[in-house]
Amino acid sequence: MGNISLTPRRWLLTLHLLFSGILLGVSVAFLILSLFAVNTNDEGVFQACYHAMHLLSKTSVIASTIGALVTGVLLSVLTRWGLFKFYWIIVKEVLTLVSIGLGPIGMYFWTLKAADLSSEQGLNALQDPGFIVNHRQMAVGIILQILSLVAMFILSVFKPWGERRVKKG
Numbered sequence: 001m002g003n004i005s006l007t008p009r010r011w012l013l014t015l016h017l018l019f020s021g022i023l024l025g026v027s028v029a030f031l032i033l034s035l036f037a038v039n040t041n042d043e044g045v046f047q048a049c050y051h052a053m054h055l056l057s058k059t060s061v062i063a064s065t066i067g068a069l070v071t072g073v074l075l076s077v078l079t080r081w082g083l084f085k086f087y088w089i090i091v092k093e094v095l096t097l098v099s100i101g102l103g104p105i106g107m108y109f110w111t112l113k114a115a116d117l118s119s120e121q122g123l124n125a126l127q128d129p130g131f132i133v134n135h136r137q138m139a140v141g142i143i144l145q146i147l148s149l150v151a152m153f154i155l156s157v158f159k160p161w162g163e164r165r166v167k168k169g
Contacts, residue, residue, distance in 0.1 A: 004078045012075055019067030023103065024149045026060045029053075030107065030142045037114075038135065043122045050118045054111035062104045069096065087161035095148045095155075102145040110138035 004012070030053055037049035072092075076083045084090060113134045117125045125131040 003080060009075075009079060012071055012078070016068060016071035016075055019064045019071060020149070020153070022060060023064040023068055023099075024146070024153070026056050026064065027103075027142060027145045027149060029056065030138075031146065034135070034139060034142060037118075038126065041123070046123055046125075047115075047118045050111060050115040053107070054115040057104070057107040057111045061107055065100060065104050069100070072096070084164065086159070086163050088155045088159050090164075091161075092152050092155050095152050098148050099145060099152075102141045102148070106141045107138070107145075110134055110141060114138065 033049040033053050037046050040046050040049075073083070075081065076089060081089055083093070114125075114131065117128060117131045117134070121128060121131070
């Protein structure tokens with residue numbers, strides 16, 4: 001498309017960094033809450049951790065994912081970077097798809113199931129095979145989410161691999 005001037009580009013980049021930072025922060029909060037939940041003997045704390053995670057999955061995760069996605073696409077389209085011009089941007093786009101699958105989709109369902117089971121069974125849920133499988137899936141999802149988000153930050157800073165060479169004609 002075209003290039004936007006410096007000030008609007010900086011505002012757009014600032015919004016993109018804020019949304020991305022919120023998403024990374026919420027992902028780290030998920031990690032802390034999930035570790036705390038399975039290591040507590042207090043049933044109220046156990047249930048509260050999963051309910052807090054589910055609340056975050058319905059609010060902050062969705063809002064920050066949409067915000068980061070929209071501002072990221074606008075930054076690509078409205079600047080010289082383009083959507084498919086550089087390898088590092090294409091890798092970020094693939095990681096974004098992973099992040100969307102893990103964040104707004106995966107975390108919503110994993111935390112919903114954990115919140116429901118923790119409410120129904122209390123600390124006894126820790127012995128339920130369904131809860132254990134769900135918790136392990138959620139833990140892997142949280143770790144992959146954090147790794148993909150950190151990788152996107154690193155790619156944005158170092159911009160490796162250069163520009164794609166497109167054969168013409």
